[in-house]
Amino acid sequence: MSVQEQGRRAKAAAGVLATATRAAKDAALRTMADALVRRTPEILAANEADVEAGRAAGLTPALLDRLALNDYRLEGMASGLHQVAGLPDPVGEVIRGSTLPNGLELRQVRVPLGVLGIVYEARPNVTADAAGLCLKAGNAVLLRGSSSAAHSNAAIVAVLRDALQTAGLPEDAVQLVDASSRETVKQLMRARGLVDVLIPRGGASLIRSVVEESTVPVIETGVGNCHVYVDAAADLDMALEILLNAKTSRPSVCNAAESLLVHRAIAEPFLARALPALRDAGVTVHGDVDVVEAGHRRGVDVFEATDDDFGAEYLSLDLSAAVVGSLDEAVAHIARFGSGHTEAIVTGSLDAAREFTARVDAAAVMVNASTRFTDGEEFGFGAEIGISTQKLHARGPMGLPELTSTKYVVTGTGQVR
């Protein structure tokens, strides 16, 4: 079926979902969760085919691990759907309301966005997660996953669609877009009037191409070149713990730290501890001249950093590092190299914290906390569909409210102007 035709079906399904009650949507989510568990064998069989093909195609062990499903991961997907069922329904929430001087009653009400397109890579669990969040917010979704997970995604979507039908909601609320060619991504990007919003999740190049080519509105997600700035007034123990956590607890994710900035006033004592600790944690440091010299003094190898290093989202155990002369310099460095995801300051100074949070332009600014906290679950949103690094519509972790739009409902008694 063409993407256009899928879009038309999705739009029709969205019309039904828009007025579905919370009870109906939650029942469908629970039915979907139960079906995933009940039909685990057929999903795992499909997944096995993807994993085999991936192994044959020479996928890295890391990618194979992301691709592989098992009982435990399917239970995780099911419990994710149960969790979404337990979240409040954003649709129908009255955001603002007043009675105008002429007696008109004005209400701004949350409504679904309509049809979402999600383009994502590898992990098949995203298929169920995204379907669940979109459904709860009253949206139909076109899922365009990776070709390497095509069998797994097809099996999961088949199960979810059956469950929707069982629960009395339109199965076209969840559709899988053919992943065998890049052309389908382009078709999604041009489906104005059928797809309301496109959310690319994945590598930087995927996101850039969607952002640049789509005529459908896009929510940009995910690229994180996150900095930890250790201020002159930092508690050095705290700074070291935050730095190590931000860099090493999960280096492959977008909220991991990629760059360290150290105030000159405490650079010597801090780097004296941080460089050996980073080395012991397996981290390769790419430093400016001051950091390279500090490495020399402590017998730790530090590579010379280029501008490319300072601009890199490594997603690995690499870290760029520079000494800055002031908070001003730190802010300027972040403005130049940051990706607007998450920036952290470690400081005991209220002035420095205030200045940094006010002036750094990012989705999230942390004071004395790890960059790793920028996450929908950590923020208490229950779930997230991604982390927006753009300023329009949604910025930071996107939960259910970010998957909605609003509508003004104005009720009168015959008012004219």
Added chain:
Amino acid sequence: MSVQEQGRRAKAAAGVLATATRAAKDAALRTMADALVRRTPEILAANEADVEAGRAAGLTPALLDRLALNDYRLEGMASGLHQVAGLPDPVGEVIRGSTLPNGLELRQVRVPLGVLGIVYEARPNVTADAAGLCLKAGNAVLLRGSSSAAHSNAAIVAVLRDALQTAGLPEDAVQLVDASSRETVKQLMRARGLVDVLIPRGGASLIRSVVEESTVPVIETGVGNCHVYVDAAADLDMALEILLNAKTSRPSVCNAAESLLVHRAIAEPFLARALPALRDAGVTVHGDVDVVEAGHRRGVDVFEATDDDFGAEYLSLDLSAAVVGSLDEAVAHIARFGSGHTEAIVTGSLDAAREFTARVDAAAVMVNASTRFTDGEEFGFGAEIGISTQKLHARGPMGLPELTSTKYVVTGTGQVR
């Protein structure tokens, strides 16, 4: 100066504006307002040059009227700026906040969008209005007006920039983009990284081209194919008054009605009164076969409507009209032909009102009120920069909050994950 260079200067200015206090911004707005009044003669002289050139180029009287400034209109622009100074500052508003289980304090705070690009046609008063709203929300703005208003806009922007400098804010917060070639609009559309959001205001073709070609995020504004649906349970006096007001009070604006839908059950008595009344008000009706026949019976000429008529934003004293068999049919007609701006139902039935407001997908849905109320001032927002007909970020009249983004500020005591 190139648009790129203007963008760089705007970005630098936006960095200063982002932390400017409300007091500083309001003082600048008042200085700008006073300067517009004090320097009226030089602005009117520049405007006279535009009007002369427009007359020589054969602009219609309506366009010449939109272009022409006078003492009264300049005072209106100045009082608009004073009014914006009186509005609350959206920047710094805490939208959501909580203390997370681990003790982290989470705050979602409104921040400026950064640099806005506004592409607009003809009316030079937009220059001051847009500059004022952007400044109040802490944004720098690149104004790309119409070439026909080039002298007027240059004079106004010169006055506003001088006033900004007097008030101690960066003059590059307000810049005029060269309007002598279409190329500058294209440069704005490609200024990713410098321009955060582009807002096209004007005709449908301008808006469509910006929406389709821009790599900078766009907020789509303004095309309004608004319907008035007269339900079976309508009070016919009220319906007639609303229809005439919606169609004729100001036919050239986007919230004017362009189409009438009448429930078959009351079509005969309603059209018997509406068709002569519309004719007497100078309105040309383009009707479906039922409306054409009703016209015959009453001796009122009704043109046969095509799909193009039902899809048209006439912006003139023309009206398409159709008889529908049910509320369902009305909703389906609106889904097919509407532009998602404003749709109105006239009905005494609570069920019909509820059904219509829930199912019609538009920025604003009116019950027993004229479509003409969809307007920032009417909604009590104090001012508006346009009416968004897209679902992302802002929908409906856009006031100051819609010119902002948000940032999460998370404060801890050394938390790691």
